[in-house]
Amino acid sequence: MFLPHTDSDREAMLRTIGVERMEDLFQSLPTANLFPNLSLPDGLTEMEAQGELQHIASANETAQDLVSFLGAGVYNHYCPSVVDSILRRGEFYTAYTPYQPEISQGTLQAIFEYQSLIVNLTGMEASNASHYDGATAIAEAVNMAYHVHRTKRKKIILSPGLHPHHRETVHTYIQDSSIQIVGENLSIEAGPEEIINLIDQDTALVVMQYPDFFGRIYDFSALVEAAHAAKALVAVHVNPLALGMLTPPGDFGADIVTGEGQSLGIPMSYGGPYLGIFATRSKYVRKMAGRLVGETTDSKGQRGYVLTLSTREQHIRRERAISNICSNQGLLALAAGIYMSLLGKNGLRQVAELNYHKAHYAAQKIAAIPGFEIAFESPFFNEFAVRCPRPAAEIADHLLTHHDIIAGYDLGQDYDGMENHLLIAVTEMNSREEIDYLVETLSEEPHA
Amino acid sequence: MPEPTIYDISSPGRQGMYYPDPDVPLASLPDSLIRKDFPFPEISEIDVVRHYTRLSQLNHGVDTGFYPLGSCTMKYNPKINEETARMPGFTQLHPLQPFETAQGALGLMYETQEWLKAISGFDAVTLQPAAGAHGEMTGVLIMKAYHRSRGDNKRIKMLLPDSAHGTNPASSAMTGLKSVQILSDERGNVDLAALRAECDDTLAGLMITNPNTLGLFDENLEEVVKIVHDAGGLVYGDGANLNAIMGISRPADSGIDVMHFNLHKTFSTPHGGGGPGSGPVGVTAELSQFLPSPIVDIIEDADDDGAPLYGLVTPENTIGRVKSFHGHFGILVRAFTYMIMLGEKGLRQASEHAVLNANYLQALLRDTYKIPHDRICMHEFVMEGHWEDAPGIHALDISKRLMDFGFHPPTNYFPLIVPEALMIEPTETENKETLDAFVDALIQIADEAHNNPEILQNAPHNTLFGRMDEVQAARNLVLCCWLPEDYEESAPQPLILD
Numbered sequence: 025m026f027l028p029h030t031d032s033d034r035e036a037m038l039r040t041i042g043v044e045r046m047e048d049l050f051q052s053l054p055t056a057n058l059f060p061n062l063s064l065p066d067g068l069t070e071m072e073a074q075g076e077l078q079h080i081a082s083a084n085e086t087a088q089d090l091v092s093f094l095g096a097g098v099y100n101h102y103c104p105s106v107v108d109s110i111l112r113r114g115e116f117y118t119a120y121t122p123y124q125p126e127i128s129q130g131t132l133q134a135i136f137e138y139q140s141l142i143v144n145l146t147g148m149e150a151s152n153a154s155h156y157d158g159a160t161a162i163a164e165a166v167n168m169a170y171h172v173h174r175t176k177r178k179k180i181i182l183s184p185g186l187h188p189h190h191r192e193t194v195h196t197y198i199q200d201s202s203i204q205i206v207g208e209n210l211s212i213e214a215g216p217e218e219i220i221n222l223i224d225q226d227t228a229l230v231v232m233q234y235p236d237f238f239g240r241i242y243d244f245s246a247l248v249e250a251a252h253a254a255k256a257l258v259a260v261h262v263n264p265l266a267l268g269m270l271t272p273p274g275d276f277g278a279d280i281v282t283g284e285g286q287s288l289g290i291p292m293s294y295g296g297p298y299l300g301i302f303a304t305r306s307k308y309v310r311k312m313a314g315r316l317v318g319e320t321t322d323s324k325g326q327r328g329y330v331l332t333l334s335t336r337e338q339h340i341r342r343e344r345a346i347s348n349i350c351s352n353q354g355l356l357a358l359a360a361g362i363y364m365s366l367l368g369k370n371g372l373r374q375v376a377e378l379n380y381h382k383a384h385y386a387a388q389k390i391a392a393i394p395g396f397e398i399a400f401e402s403p404f405f406n407e408f409a410v411r412c413p414r415p416a417a418e419i420a421d422h423l424l425t426h427h428d429i430i431a432g433y434d435l436g437q438d439y440d441g442m443e444n445h446l447l448i449a450v451t452e453m454n455s456r457e458e459i460d461y462l463v464e465t466l467s468e469e470p471h472a
Numbered sequence: 473m474p475e476p477t478i479y480d481i482s483s484p485g486r487q488g489m490y491y492p493d494p495d496v497p498l499a500s501l502p503d504s505l506i507r508k509d510f511p512f513p514e515i516s517e518i519d520v521v522r523h524y525t526r527l528s529q530l531n532h533g534v535d536t537g538f539y540p541l542g543s544c545t546m547k548y549n550p551k552i553n554e555e556t557a558r559m560p561g562f563t564q565l566h567p568l569q570p571f572e573t574a575q576g577a578l579g580l581m582y583e584t585q586e587w588l589k590a591i592s593g594f595d596a597v598t599l600q601p602a603a604g605a606h607g608e609m610t611g612v613l614i615m616k617a618y619h620r621s622r623g624d625n626k627r628i629k630m631l632l633p634d635s636a637h638g639t640n641p642a643s644s645a646m647t648g649l650k651s652v653q654i655l656s657d658e659r660g661n662v663d664l665a666a667l668r669a670e671c672d673d674t675l676a677g678l679m680i681t682n683p684n685t686l687g688l689f690d691e692n693l694e695e696v697v698k699i700v701h702d703a704g705g706l707v708y709g710d711g712a713n714l715n716a717i718m719g720i721s722r723p724a725d726s727g728i729d730v731m732h733f734n735l736h737k738t739f740s741t742p743h744g745g746g747g748p749g750s751g752p753v754g755v756t757a758e759l760s761q762f763l764p765s766p767i768v769d770i771i772e773d774a775d776d777d778g779a780p781l782y783g784l785v786t787p788e789n790t791i792g793r794v795k796s797f798h799g800h801f802g803i804l805v806r807a808f809t810y811m812i813m814l815g816e817k818g819l820r821q822a823s824e825h826a827v828l829n830a831n832y833l834q835a836l837l838r839d840t841y842k843i844p845h846d847r848i849c850m851h852e853f854v855m856e857g858h859w860e861d862a863p864g865i866h867a868l869d870i871s872k873r874l875m876d877f878g879f880h881p882p883t884n885y886f887p888l889i890v891p892e893a894l895m896i897e898p899t900e901t902e903n904k905e906t907l908d909a910f911v912d913a914l915i916q917i918a919d920e921a922h923n924n925p926e927i928l929q930n931a932p933h934n935t936l937f938g939r940m941d942e943v944q945a946a947r948n949l950v951l952c953c954w955l956p957e958d959y960e961e962s963a964p965q966p967l968i969l970d
Contacts, residue, residue: 342641
């Protein structure tokens with residue numbers, strides 16, 4: 025499959041090489057178990073493979089088959105047709121990392137524009153070409169802050185409102201270092217004031233989420249001020265779509281902004297590939313991991329773009345590099361760039377506000393159901409936690425089985441004592457009818 | 473003409489995408505939390521489409537021409553992969569849905585694990601790592617967890633042959649291990665004496681790339697593995713070059729303990745201009761308890777008429793999660809589609825032809841270019857891009873000149889152990905005519921290097937862009953652009969670093 029050689033090509037080539045048979049090319053390999061039997065099936069034609077994959081895909085029940093209010097870090101948004109139409113261009117998706125700038129200006133300029141859009145969206149000064157996802161972007165922020173303080177400050181404060189997967193990922197990354205993680209065990213009711221109390225002279229970084237895992241929005245100005253007074257850095261992990269309407273973290277002094285870029289035109293695809301956003305202040309650019317594209321001129325005097333400051337990176341600095349990251353999420357950064365360009369200033373605000381209004385309508389209706397209440401008083405964007413009269417898992421199970429609704433995310437999975445809490449996300453994809461249907465089925469719930 | 477940026481073509485009041493008016497009552501907006509300033513482009517749909525289409529035309533991709541970039545396996549990316557990965561049954565699936573509603577996806581992941589196990593000989597596989605380097609870090613954490621679980625806490629040293637992949641030292645160092653380089657011998661194998669000298673009780677392991685970055689299968693692989701194992705260390709195999717040995721030799725059979733796969737190299741998933749990749753990791757049965765969580769398993773066997781029930785499980789002594797959710801699922805769909813289309817026989821044929829094509833090029837070029845380790849190569853080989861009687865010509869000049877012939881240059885200046893390295897990996901999907909044309913171009917370039925060196929030094933000539941001023945880019949760091957009116961008002965200056 026996908027092999028162009030004819031028999032006579034093959035014979036001629038073997039002759040040129042000076043061997044008789046294909047097997048002769050593998051003389052230097054260990055003879056034991058050479059050409060093993062793998063017990064794998066025979067190949068399929070494209071037609072058969074397409075049918076097989078169609079069959080597998082149809083075994084899933086998706087957001088198209090069900091009414092879904094599931095978010096928890098991944099959101100069902102509309103992906104404009106322009107985005108995928110461009111992503112399908114072979115010139116983009118079949119190219120490698122743009123190490124040869126003369127014939128890679130498409131990728132390079134698209135990344136440069138992505139960096140610009142992220143800088144403007146977050147209110148920061150520099151963005152890299154992206155990390156694997158939101159979780160690993162935070163792990164890189166921890167790593168960077170640790171090195172900004174020349175590994176002398178050991179304490180990293182993680183908000184309990186940071187996505188559980190993101191916190192777990194940070195723990196995996198730092199498991200053998202001398203970094204200490206604090207803050208996660210604070211009460212989930214804790215706001216920025218309680219975090220401020222943890223900041224001291226040994227603190228390298230404070231990581232907050234905005235809106236947080238429970239959907240809450242806090243004003244972090246005082247926290248940033250307190251952190252800076254102790255010479256600690258602050259990283260704010262964002263849902264970038266929310267920044268279509270919310271004050272960007274750059275405005276309240278964040279040193280690093282990370283984000284899960286999935287909400288910028290990237291399909292849910294059962295968990296990936298997504299996009300790890302990473303932006304910071306100019307003064308930290310040399311400590312930032314990941315690829316960077318910079319503007320320059322070519323030998324003809326034309327504006328052009330190249331990968332720059334690569335002396336920071338693993339392929340040059342090897343074991344002294346700050347991170348081992350090599351690839352970025354090139355094609356997803358392109359997707360997010362197209363999405364942001366297409367929506368522009370007004371479209372991004374429009375879709376953000378649409379999420380906001382629908383989520384607030386849903387929250388208001390649910391709060392009116394006897395036995396249900398909104399768990400937190402803080403402002404929220406498109407997601408909120410609901411305290412239910414009985415375990416959220418039971419309610420979610422009942423709604424899925426009987427009404428084809430995914431009611432949300434059961435917070436008891438990650439937080440002790442929150443077994444009755446359901447995290448509900450509402451996006452532009454949820455119609456008023458769907459929201460009313462959710463409210464109606466929740467109202468019919470046996471609450472005893 | 474360079475393409476203007478999206479900021480250059482912005483005009484206030486334009487919009488490329490509209491949304492319906494809210495079908496719910498409006499909630500009041502929290503004024504204090506609303507952003508005041510939003511310096512963002514405003515562009516119509518057609519202008520966005522033309523802008524990005526024109527940008528795409530400034531790229532060289534596998535779809536537009538030969539891409540013999542060593543170490544990167546730029547094989548053809550089948551179009552069917554793009555179709556299957558976009559099936560709504562996959563794209564519309566939320567990663568935190570109840571597992572009963574995602575049986576298709578979990579089944580596909582399970583089967584992908586099984587295929588990778590069969591190809592590599594390993595006993596367990598995680599699909600979570602996002603890329604090759606991410607898989608390396610995952611593997612090294614697993615090796616450390618193994619030693620720690622045995623109370624063996626003094627193993628702090630990782631050995632790295634100088635023919636290993638470039639990311640290996642940083643991946644190892646990221647976990648806190650000390651890197652020690654092991655030299656190659658004159659045949660391009662790991663130098664056994666040098667290896668033995670470093671094998672003591674502080675040894676955590678060895679990270680070997682095999683076939684290595686010279687394109688050679690280490691002739692002493694079994695001995696290398698034995699020396700490391702005898703010292704109590706583990707062997708990490710960098711599987712980036714697996715494309716040479718599918719159905720031919722299984723890394724686990726050689727005694728390798730941990731290995732990552734690059735689905736974006738061996739299994740035809742597109743490189744995407746720098747990502748997304750996907751770097752699953754395979755391990756021996758003994759190490760499976762340390763795999764990152766979660767992995768996919770059968771949690772209820774099939775009854776007579778149905779499929780088994782798949783679920784996500786956490787290995788007993790897991791190193792933890794290395795990213796959010798379950799890995800780059802969309803990439804797994806592409807790799808799975810590719811594997812089932814090739815089948816057992818096709819996988820072996822792919823590797824055989826990758827090796828055939830590389831040896832064919834090497835045979836035709838060895839009289840013109842110096843090949844420092846001249847023996848049967850695997851899927852790639854390394855030659856030197858310079859001549860004593862052509863002073864002033866470097867591998868870079870040859871690379872740039874190749875662009876004039878419509879070819880993407882080989883990887884240059886890597887591996888570091890070969891001076892002026894040109895690392896050539898044709899892959900199995902290229903036909904003989906393309907390979908012959910590439911050889912003709914390189915032979916002509918060698919002639920020009922001796923008789924008309926300026927034509928190389930000023931190359932490329934036929935591309936829209938000439939060589940870029942990389943020094944200027946690094947000195948006057950301009951990492952983003954702004955709207956024209958922002959330049960007029962506040963004119964952000966380039967960031968000058970010393």
